[in-house]
Amino acid sequence: MRVMGVDPGLTRCGIALVESGAGRAVTALDVDVVRTPATMDLADRLLAVHTAAAHWLDTHRPKVVAIERVFAQQQVSTAMGTAQAAGVVALAAAQRDIPVRFHTPSEVKAAVTGSGRADKAQVTTMVTRILGLQTPPKPADAADALALAICQCWRGPMDDRIVAAQAKAEDLARAHRARLKEAAAAVKAGRR
Numbered sequence: 001m002r003v004m005g006v007d008p009g010l011t012r013c014g015i016a017l018v019e020s021g022a023g024r025a026v027t028a029l030d031v032d033v034v035r036t037p038a039t040m041d042l043a044d045r046l047l048a049v050h051t052a053a054a055h056w057l058d059t060h061r062p063k064v065v066a067i068e069r070v071f072a073q074q075q076v077s078t079a080m081g082t083a084q085a086a087g088v089v090a091l092a093a094a095q096r097d098i099p100v101r102f103h104t105p106s107e108v109k110a111a112v113t114g115s116g117r118a119d120k121a122q123v124t125t126m127v128t129r130i131l132g133l134q135t136p137p138k139p140a141d142a143a144d145a146l147a148l149a150i151c152q153c154w155r156g157p158m159d160d161r162i163v164a165a166q167a168k169a170e171d172l173a174r175a176h177r178a179r180l181k182e183a184a185a186a187v188k189a190g191r192r
Helices: 042-060 078-094 105-113 120-131 140-191
Strands: 004-006 014-018 026-037 064-070 099-105
Touching: 004 042, 004 078, 004 140, 014 042, 014 140, 026 042, 026 120, 026 140, 042 078, 064 078, 064 140, 078 099, 099 105, 099 140, 105 120, 105 140, 120 140
Parallel strands: 004 064, 064 099
Antiparallel strands: 004 014, 014 026
C-alpha cells in the first residue's frame, strides 16, 4: 500500500511516499521538501504547498495521506502556519477522495523509535535504518515526513480496524435499542 506522509509547514513542508510490504517491510519511494520564503504572501505560500501536494497525489496516487497533527507551539504564528499548511494538504487529498489520517508527534516517534519522547536525531536514525537508506534524509522535515508514512503503515491498519469495530458496535447498539423500544411499545399496546 502506498502512503504519503506530510510534515506540514509553511517555510518547509516535508512530503514523502513509502510502500508497505509483507509484515513491517517499508520501502521509500520518494521524498522532498517544499520551501516557501517568509517574505512571500501567505496565500501564495499556501498555494505553493497545495500545488505540490496535488502534484504528489496525482503522480503517486497514494491510498492514504498521513499528516502530523498540529499542537500548540510556543509561537502562535508558527502553529497557525503549520495548521494552515496541513489544511491545504488535507484539502488536496479530500478533493481526490484519498483518506487523510492525522498522527501526533508522540505517536509517530513511538511508532518508529519505541519512545514517544525521542528527539529528531533518534527519529532520523531509525527512519534511515527502517528504510535501509545509505544516508539519513535531510532536512529533518524529510525524515519526519518519512516517519509519518511509516507510522501510518504500521499503526494505520490497526486504527482503521478499531474505528470499523467501534462503528459496528454503535450500529449493533442502535439496533438493540430500536428492538427494545419496539418491544416496550408492543407491551404497552397489549395492556390497552
